[in-house]
Amino acid sequence: MRVAVIGAGLCGLAVSYFLDAEVTVFxxxxxxxxxxxxxxxxxxxCPGKEGKRSLYADEAMEQARELLKVAEDAYGAPVADCSGIEGKEEGITVWMDRYLEGLFLASGAELSVELIDTIPEGFDAVVFTVGAGIASFCPWLKVDYLKGQLIECEGSFERSVIDEGYVAVHPEKVFVGSTYERRFESEEPDYERAMELLGPRVDRYGLKPLRALSGVRVCRQGHYLPMVFKLEENVWALTAMxxxxxxxxxxxxxxxxNALMMSHHILS
Ligand SMILES: Cc1cc2nc3c(=O)[nH]c(=O)nc-3n(C[C@H](O)[C@H](O)[C@H](O)COP(=O)(O)OP(=O)(O)OC[C@H]3O[C@@H](n4cnc5c(N)ncnc54)[C@H](O)[C@@H]3O)c2cc1C
Structure with missing residues (x-):
């Protein structure tokens, strides 16, 4: 079975890892x-201001921990600090660059760096895990796009904290975040705007700001659970994380x- 996964983020790499197939990630x-x-x-x-426990949190945490272990084994060094987040002892700080690299290695997938603008041919199934790129393929989808910026800082900080925002401690880096910008003209980092919103907290923690990083979250309207759907036979999408x-x-x-493999098995 040959599968094309479009998007090498958390979703695309997780799907690639779990597929028992020959996978190309674009x-x-x-x-x-x-x-x-x-x-x-x-x-x-328990994210969010109220800190309410998310739906299916126990199963989701267990499976995320399993993938962390898989990525760590493939990477050959720790990919996260599992000693807790201040006030949230179950919390884990994942060092994203290492984790994503480890998960990619563990998936055994082949990577092709190219922009996809149509459903690729020659595969038994295709999975779209394109994050904010879903706007081009499914413009009708009821989701919001929220820009998020964080400030990468220099300085020492003992443990990650979640308060009215957060501080995430990575090896040799500390991130102060993050913004939730509904209206934005560019997805690119805007250091001045990010510092306007996050600067007071950077100062309060005595950190030295280095640069802003930015990305776009895809948010389902009216609920926070992700969306999984079929675009057509053997073409699937996972988004709205x-x-x-x-x-x-x-x-x-x-x-x-699992659903994709089951469907392929039944149809072939
Ligand atoms: C500033 C910020 C901080 C965050 N912090 C946290 C946090 O601490 N904890 C947490 O749980 N979540 C956090 N999030 C949310 C989290 O990053 C997202 O929920 C998650 O990364 C979404 O993963 P994804 O795989 O769906 O999308 P993405 O990671 O966006 O992956 C999509 C991939 O598809 C590729 N792509 C898009 N279009 C195409 C195309 N046409 N052809 C080929 N490739 C394409 C992109 O290059 C990208 O690599 C944060 C988000 C932001 C912006």
């Missing part, structure tokens, strides 16, 4: 070229991979 930039590559890396079951990409990518990636 990405216009490369592994972590979208929101996953700039995520702060905070994984915990919102701010819970780390929480749900493993669980939904596995479910989609």
């Amino acid at each position: 990405d216009r930039i490369g592994v972590g070229g979208g929101a996953s590559g700039v995520a702060a890396g905070l994984l915990h079951p 919102g701010s819970r990409g780390l929480l749900y990518h493993a669980m939904y990636g596995k479910k989609l991979a």
